[in-house]
Amino acid sequence: MKETSLKVSNIHVKAGKFRLKDISFEMKKSDYLVILGPTGCGKTVLLETLVGLREVTAGHVHLNGKEITALPPEQRRFGFAYQDSLLYPYMNVRDNILFGAKAMKRDREGAVLKRLEGTTQKMNIAHLLERYPRSLSGGEKQRVSLARAILLNPPLLLLDEPLSALDPKMRQSMQELLRDLHTSEQIGILHVTHDFNEALQLGTKVLVMEEGRVLQQGKPMEIFNKPGTLSMAHFLLVENIQEGEIIKERGLSYFRKKGNSLLLGPLNNHSTNSVPDRRKAYLVARSGNIRLTLPNELVEGPAPNRWLAEIVQKNLYHTHVDVLCNGCGYWQVAISISDWQRMGLEIGAPVCLSLKKEDLHIVEERNFK
Amino acid sequence: MLKRGSLFTFFWAILIFAVLFYLLLIFSIISYSDLEMLAGVLRDPEFRFAIKFTLWTSTLATALATIVALPCGFLLSRYRFKGRAFFDTLFDIPIILPPLVSGIALLIFFGPFWGDRLARLGINAVFTPLGVIIAQWFIATPFATKTFKHTFASLDRRMEKVARTLGFTPAMVFYKVTLPLARNGIIGGIIMAWARALGEFGATAMLAGITRMKTETLSVAVFLNMSIGDMKFALSTALVMLLIALFLLVVVKVFLSDEVRT
Structure with missing residues (x-):
């Protein structure tokens, strides 16, 4: 059987004064696509557009090769749930879950009732069927909302911040449930969030949005380590963002940090090869990607980009130590507790910092907003 | 300070x-009332006529007001269109205008302005029970419209959106989601409109006149009997109206308590 796929091509949407601009992406049934972006970037508008609640002003949406751009929501039949569950208060849980089936006059069908039983058992809400929403906890409501969305085997499940209204413990169990649904129900999930941890933990693909546009899409770790723009690096809380310029030497590109002579490279970022000399750029590095060693310690592999620094601050966590170093600027480095103890480090100790060539991620000025 | x-x-x-x-x-x-006096008035044919007449005219006027106010309130709360503010303001006029002035407007409309044409269609509103219903409807409709408008505006529209994704058409969503969600506000609005129709006097007096045992509502009965000095009748009728008003207010408070905040 051909795999379900959603193809969104260059859609533009007008929502009051807000605009979605030129959004394109594809997803398959096997994908757990997380749409990530700050509040107000247009994630919910995009989701509402995909389910058919908003009209597109340009572009196309295809499901399994069939154009659905102009189809109303009741004909698309995507599973859809908002963050705050939105159960109908005048119906009990059973009627809420069967509400979609009722629209199709299938709420008394044996197969649908069997599916209701299976779904509610899987989601651990079978004991709540006769209860009314007001008597349910936040997590229970969200489970009922999910059961309602998937009861009739929709082609895709679209979720608008499904975990944001839950407490951390409930959030963890919902994440497990969503992961389980994705595999056991074999349903493609499109999950909107502003929390990058959710994207890392759940997503097989991530699409990042800002101000109505798609900034970057790819695998979660790829985006985590190599955000495409400066604003994305800030949004993704990249610990080290250093201003400098791109220097060309004998056909190779290097990054020179502003205010000192630190030269890093050669860069293997394809986008920097075509840029002119002395173009303003930023080095973007995760604290875990910067290596901290003692000055006399040998570093394995080819001669890396190394520089000397001094520890000026440390923050001890139960998993690691965050170390702030000063040398050619300030750098935040994360090392393991055992490394911290092994090297006998303390505030004021001299250290050597290094970055692997593949971790030299540069975002150019032209990529910036 | x-x-x-x-x-x-x-x-x-x-x-x-x-x-x-x-x-x-x-x-x-x-x-100033006593039970004996009240019992006497309750047996009075004029009072019995007035209370029956008031109940059926106000109920009919409220039903008509609801039929008009429900779509008006819904559209005014949900759609942004040119002239919306003007339309909305029109519904304020009967609330702001003294009922007597509304009554004059109605009298001119159903009299010299369009009276003949409407009479050919069998509609005679001036100095008839129909006039009472029209006056009550005219005064009650804006109250119902405003309440329904606020009720619809206070609903979470995402509830309706979810229903669309579950397979319901917009019309089905209105019946299966919007109306049930707005139930308390709608009941509150109906009661409010009914209370307003029940106590209507000024517009009714101008359009339907104050004719004993013909267009005599409870309010008209109080006025008529006060004017001839029958304090017993007027006071007892006023007391009955007060009790009805208190009862309706309590019911309105219960229904509107959590849905409509104007």
Whole structure:
């Protein structure tokens, strides 16, 4: 059987004064696509557009090769749930879950009732069927909302911040449930969030949005380590963002940090090869990607980009130590507790910092907003 | 300027004064009535006519007001269109205008302006029971419209959106989601409109006249009997109207308590 796929091509949407601009992406049934972006970037508008609640002003949406751009929501039949569950208060849980089936006059069908039983058992809400929403906890409501969305085997499940209204413990169990649904129900999930941890933990693909546009899409770790723009690096809380310029030497590109002579490279970022000399750029590095060693310690592999620094601050966590170093600027480095103890480090100790060539991620000025 | 403590003491004093005044007003009517007098008036054919006439005309007027106010309230709350503010303001006119002035407008419309044409269609509103219904409907409709509008505006529209994704058409969503969600507000609005129709006097008097045992509502009965000095009848009728008003207010408060905040 051909795999379900959603193809969104260059859609533009007008929502009051807000605009979605030129959004394109594809997803398959096997994908757990997380749409990530700050509040107000247009994630919910995009989701509402995909389910058919908003009209597109340009572009196309295809499901399994069939154009659905102009189809109303009741004909698309995507599973859809908002963050705050939105159960109908005048119906009990059973009627809420069967509400979609009722629209199709299938709420008394044996197969649908069997599916209701299976779904509610899987989601651990079978004991709540006769209860009314007001008597349910936040997590229970969200489970009922999910059961309602998937009861009739929709082609895709679209979720608008499904975990944001839950407490951390409930959030963890919902994440497990969503992961389980994705595999056991074999349903493609499109999950909107502003929390990058959710994207890392759940997503097989991530699409990042800002101000109505798609900034970057790819695998979660790829985006985590190599955000495409400066604003994305800030949004993704990249610990080290250093201003400098791109220097060309004998056909190779290097990054020179502003205010000192630190030269890093050669860069293997394809986008920097075509840029002119002395173009303003930023080095973007995760604290875990910067290596901290003692000055006399040998570093394995080819001669890396190394520089000397001094520890000026440390923050001890139960998993690691965050170390702030000063040398050619300030750098935040994360090392393991055992490394911290092994090297006998303390505030004021001299250290050597290094970055692997593949971790030299540069975002150019032209990529910036 | 008053200090914070003394300012709120002043507020409390005003509140207590207002509440006391209202309670004294109610008490004054009760104190001038007695059960024997009330029982006598309740058996009076004129009172019986007035109460029956008031109940059926106000109920019919409220039903008509609901039929008009429900779509008007829905559209005014949900759609942004040119002239919306103007339309909305039109519904304020019967609320702001003195009922007597509304009555004059109705009298001209159903009299010299379009009276002949409507009469050919069998519609005779001037000095008839139909006029009473029209006057009550005219005064009650804006109250129902405003309440319904606020009720629809206060609903979470995402509830309706979810229903669309579950397979319901917009019309089905209105019946299966919007109306049930707005139920309390709608009931509250209907009761409010009914209460307004029940006590209507000014517009009714102008359009339908104040004819004993013909267009005699409870309000008209109070006026007629006060004017001829029958205090017993007027007071007993006023007491009945007061009791009905208190009952309706309690019911409105219950239904509107959590859905409509105007």
